[in-house]
Amino acid sequence: MDVIRTAIGLMSGTSMDGIDVALIRTDGRGFIDRGPFLGVPYEADFRGQLKRALELARPLTDRNGRSAELRDIELELTQRHAIAVAAFLERFGLAADAVDVLGFHGQTVLHRPDEGLTVQIGDGQELARQTGIPVVYDMRANDMVHGGQGAPLVPAYHAALAGKFQQAGQAVCFVNIGGISNLTFIGTDGRISAFDSGPGNTLIDQWVEMQTGKTYDPGGEIAGRGKVVAALAERYLDNPFFRGNVRRSLDRGDFAPLRDGEASLEDGARTLAHVAAAAIVKSAGFLPESPSIYIVCGGGRLNATVMAEFSARAEALGSHVLTAEQAGFDGDAMEAEAWGYLAVRSLDGLPLTFPGTTGVTAPVSGGMLARP
Template sequence: MIALGAMSGTSTDGVDVAAVQIDAKTQEMRFLGVRSTEFPPDLKQTLLSLQEIPPRFPLGADPIAILLEARKGLTEVYASTVGDLLSFLGLESTDVQVLGAHGQTLRHRPDLGYTYQMLDGALLATRTGIDVVNDFRSKDIALGGQGAPLVPAFHQAWLNGKGVYDQTAVLNLGGFSNLTVLNGQGQPLAGGDCGPANCLMDLWAQRAFGLSMDSDGEIAAMGSPDDTLLERFWTHPFFHQPWPKSTGRDDFNVQWFDQCLADSDNLSSEDVMATLLALAVRAVKSCLPVLVEQVYVCGGGAKNSTLINQLRCECSPADILPIENLGLPAQAVEAAAFSWLAAQYLLGVAGNSPSVTGAGRPAILGALHRAL
């Protein structure tokens, strides 16, 4: 079957849609292609506002209407990107069996028993003419799990298909970082979220430099990490919890960030950026098992050479390698994962990894919206 996966992550920069061919019997996979679309500036700002606690709306505005309009706008970007990918691959919607769509995370509080990824699955199915599976995280949460990360099971399936079974990790550097650790054939997966990666650096790039991001870590490379500020960041309780754990902007919000920055006026903006990059590296290193020999990196942060070089220094002797070595573009991995998860739904196969999320049992994930 041909399955598509669509993902917009916590960096809130846009949508990635990937196509994967999956053998229903053997689960062998072949990557077909990916297309990405940046969010229009107004939609991006609304999505970021909706993720703030409390959200920032104009006085007298209707917050529910704002949310619903943003959901429609987000879904339309998903649909147009699906159309771009189909055109690129020369496919029709009837050639595709399913579209797995993650949606935009607005709240993630497994400790309170809920998570919310905004998307209009019915509208997406109607616009694309493809059956849509979305709302992947809720079932795992209902079973007492974290609901995240869900990509480790896909990482395992993809790496096993390449003959890789143990002493290997996959590191996703999105808005937040997460790790998948393969412990050998027949052994349970390990993994979980590590902490902030791009999200705080993007916030600081916008606030201090008027930029959407620190491209290639150039700003961080001009500064020096400040130990006092780094330790202040590190007092966040999330860093000191064992797996299973997951996080998001609920935990690492603007208010927390500003409190940490108090009394740091003596630092240059470049030093703050360098400290945020050091925090991202430290979060990964604190979760990486010592027996791991190779780490395949994916996500937007894989393009940040300053970040990758620091990871190579701090995580030695483990080799830091590009996920492209295993036949997947770095930006396509999470989208490809949701194509695989949607295929598992159609096949009636569990998609979560209880050893990673802490759920009470394996479960089929998602909710189906028929195109017809």
């Protein structure tokens, strides 16, 4: 009989806006009981430190060749995750010993899949010590050792969630619009295909912060007042990433931000919202078949401008678009839930990635286990 464990997943994504904490009870297979969720935002000063970490990581050629300054940021990030776990447990009346494992993503500061190099800062052993809970961390590295891109990892969880749609004979595509957007396709035959689809929120966030000091465009309101600057949009959508049949994972630095003065605030935001939506549809052209349903999660689903354009483009091709909530899920919690799910799979030695998701040569498990 498969063992059902209680896991907490911890996610700090490419948007660098905070820590998502979610609880899940699962056997790492088909049984999923979703629990509570808590978002813990970063304040501006620490977001600045994480941006500094991206600069410090840029020259790295080795996963372990980290400067003292980068290690200091890593320790601060780890401590913030420990505090987030403690806040979560207190908020929902849980004891640490009621949790079997933490799934710890850390913060990606460098991802160069063509070089077999990915760097996530976050000290799993220190997190286990501070929380008193076993931690599974560093879940991308083993995939890359075996020829994979190291991303995306969430598809194993998406596939588990897709069961009710597959029973209705529908091909489902989960769209996560985070800093970078990615797709997970589960065909009518159960086959999984997944890959990064292009820039999501990152370019919009960078532009709005440059122009206004705000960290994002709330609800897509700024973009809603602008118009698409075609030449700028095509500059992004003509990127070689969108050509050829070989899909690869992206780093947030793969698409350069708009330069100051290239557009008005509103037109720049609208153009980048257009790019985010069009990139999804363009990349979906590489899927094995056209999805019956798109299920959208991640922060980008709250940008009404992105969603309106994506929905219109998808509906024109015969696909129906739902938010995660409309499909019965929690779009804020899904990635963190996935990290808890993957931690349980790691404990059981089950595959985290597959040839159709990361390009790994064969299904492979991964992750390191740290005990308190």
